[in-house]
Amino acid sequence: MQLLVVVTCLLAGCLAQRPHPCSSPRLLSGDLTVSTQNEKLWTGAKYLYDALGQRIRVMEIGAYENKSFTYDALLLYKERVMYEINQHDRTCKKMPLKGDFQPMAIPKNATLAGQIILGSSSGPGQGLLVNTWMGDLPEKAGKFMSTVTEFGCIPISTVYHTPKFGWMVTTFFNNVVGISDPGQLNPPAYCLNAGVKVEEEEPTDFLSLFLNKL
Template structure:
């Protein structure tokens, strides 16, 4: 049976009152007009992926735009921004994340250098946390016209380390489409595009030779290293 969930409307309305950018407001509009289905699932886990990722603040500022490679089994992520898709306002980042090992590298291929750091938080926008809660199932666009809609599960959860929360829209095949992160600092919107279900270049997930033997840098007290914090 198709139902409209009042809680989803209240959730979207609360986001609207935060005076978000046009991108976030569009998401809110989709929430308000969506048809939702009451359902209960356990979080799925994303497959291997190669694609493009954009990061935008709710003020409309493009923080980063670049290519990613994700190994879902090995829990490895490479993200390189402002290379194949350069923009004047985006950050130039080259990050190699090893989530299971709790470390990551900030790579500078041009200068053949890198920094090796500890990960204090493994949360990232390409996989659903095990403790995420299913908020709703949403049809964005039209469910009755072929090719004019997308059905997604909306997963939500908290981020106690940075005093925030998140909302992830994930396809029925477990591909994250958009993720919104809300914290005490600037909220962010992550979008994944042009996704292929394969690792096209496995070498991107290998530590470059000039990083071998690099010591782990000391983390200043109070600092939280994570994929998300690279954009804050």
């Protein structure tokens, strides 16, 4: 009986703990969508995220101002280069990549907005416990609100506010811890001889990848 009381108290203590900022798994892949408040942009993409090698790849299709597009970008932060890959034509555009790698994480100075259950709490497996956080983007570039799972810190959604588009909503789904084909995080052979092209505005992180190409 005493053991039961102790276990019950420990479980109650764990459930009562306040959520803390967290970091997502260092290897992650899945799908995402991005849409904007002004309804000018919608895109769906497959993503690969490697925090160990500081590499990100996004392969997307979407529409901007009612015009469809495809886009395939590989960001290599350790090499400070980005490749825009055209698999159909087997061509690449290579550009400098400014800024430091930003891990998928809830910053330590973020504020907890709340903890909720997605789905239902009526039965086992019917709901997902998530935490929503709010804070400032790096260098005070705007505001963000991110929702991640309580266990594992898997991204669910992130909302950014930007002057150009207003609120941008990114929704993550089909997330998998790990990367089934790590070779997709290396530039194709036909990209290796691509010359470096300097753009007026170069992407610096995952968010600016969507903003600067439009």
